[in-house]
Amino acid sequence: AQSVTQPDIHITVSEGASLELRCNYSYGATPYLFWYVQSPGQGLQLLLKYFSGDTLVQGIKGFEAEFKRSQSSFNLRKPSVHWSDAAEYFCAVGAKEYGNKLVFGAGTILRVKS
Amino acid sequence: ETGVTQTPRHLVMGMTNKKSLKCEQHLGHNAMYWYKQSAKKPLELMFVYNFKEQTENNSVPSRFSPECPNSSHLFLHLHTLQPEDSALYLCASSHDHLGEQYFGPGTRLTVT
Numbered sequence: 096a097q098s099v100t101q102p103d104i105h106i107t108v109s110e111g112a113s114l115e116l117r118c119n120y121s122y123g124a125t126p127y128l129f130w131y132v133q134s135p136g137q138g139l140q141l142l143l144k145y146f147s148g149d150t151l152v153q154g155i156k157g158f159e160a161e162f163k164r165s166q167s168s169f170n171l172r173k174p175s176v177h178w179s180d181a182a183e184y185f186c187a188v189g190a191k192e193y194g195n196k197l198v199f200g201a202g203t204i205l206r207v208k209s
Numbered sequence: 210e211t212g213v214t215q216t217p218r219h220l221v222m223g224m225t226n227k228k229s230l231k232c233e234q235h236l237g238h239n240a241m242y243w244y245k246q247s248a249k250k251p252l253e254l255m256f257v258y259n260f261k262e263q264t265e266n267n268s269v270p271s272r273f274s275p276e277c278p279n280s281s282h283l284f285l286h287l288h289t290l291q292p293e294d295s296a297l298y299l300c301a302s303s304h305d306h307l308g309e310q311y312f313g314p315g316t317r318l319t320v321t
Contacts, residue, residue, distance in 0.1 A: 099251075129309060138213070138299055138312035139252075185252065194306045196265065199252040 097122050099188050101200035108176050109208050116171040116203050118186030128169040129187040129197070130160055139185060145169065156180070181207045212236040213313035215300050221319045222290065230285040230316045232300030240306055241283040243275060246297040246315070258283060259306055290320045 100119045108114050120126060127146045131139040143154025150162040160171045169186060186200040213234045222228050234241065243255040257265035258277040272294075274286040283300055297317050301310040 127307075131312075136314075136317075138215075138314045139301075141309055141311065144309050189307075191307060194257075194264070196254060196257075197310065201249075201251045 097188065097190075097193065097198045099186055099198050099200040101184075101186055101203050103203045104201070105204045105206065107206040107208060110178050111175050114171075114173045114176045114180070114205070116184050116186075116205070118169045118171065118200060120167050120169065120186075120188045120198075122167075122188055122190055124190035124192040126188045126190050128160075128162060129189075130154065130158070130169075130171045131185045131187060132156075133183045133185065133202075135182075142171070142184075176205075176207055178207045178209060181205055213300060213302055213311055215298075215313035215316050217316060218314065219317045219319075221321060222287070223321055224290060224292070226290075227286070227288040229287065230298055230300075230318075232283040232285075232313055234281055234283075234300075234302035234311070234313075236302055236304075236311060238302035238304050238308075238311075239280050240303045240308075241277060241280070242301040242303075242310060243283065243285055244299040244301065246299055248296075252299070256285075264306075287318075290318075292320050294318065295320045 098121045129144045130142040133139045145152050145162045183202045183204050185202045187197045189197045216231045241258045245253045255269045256275045261277045276284040297315045299315045300313040303310045
């Protein structure tokens, strides 16, 4: 069965520090991958996506993610975190074979301390 | 993301009430989705529509009834809900069945 794991429920970083949020997946097909961000009381906003090609993808708000097939990972990174980045982050995985169905991780809550 | 709107944003209903949630997408997409987001649980896909046809019903109880009159509008009709149905209900759309999904702000539903 398909699954997505975000091992960290909460992460706290200082403003200006670098950030890495982990995402691992288990999928029986070639995946396509997404990161979304959700602020309190809001819907999910797409940060970036990977379908094929260059395994390092750039997204909005200065985020990037790297697809590592050998590690079944798609970790999200940002070199310098801003207080406004505090939110919950979700990794999601899909595949052509599964059509519309995206599987979401449980989320990682990011806290930023000043 | 103003491309997908949802109304109402908040809803409180009793277990015997009937209400409907509305979703509208202004992106020209062909696929629409309903998700349920409960505290401390991963996002749960409920229903999928492609070109107005339902293509996925993820074992959702019949007290939730979706309707998709056209590619831009999606409804979720609610009746005789249970307190455990209290959650944030999110609507999303995508260009096609393989594309990235764009989400609305959600409806916060409380069942009393």
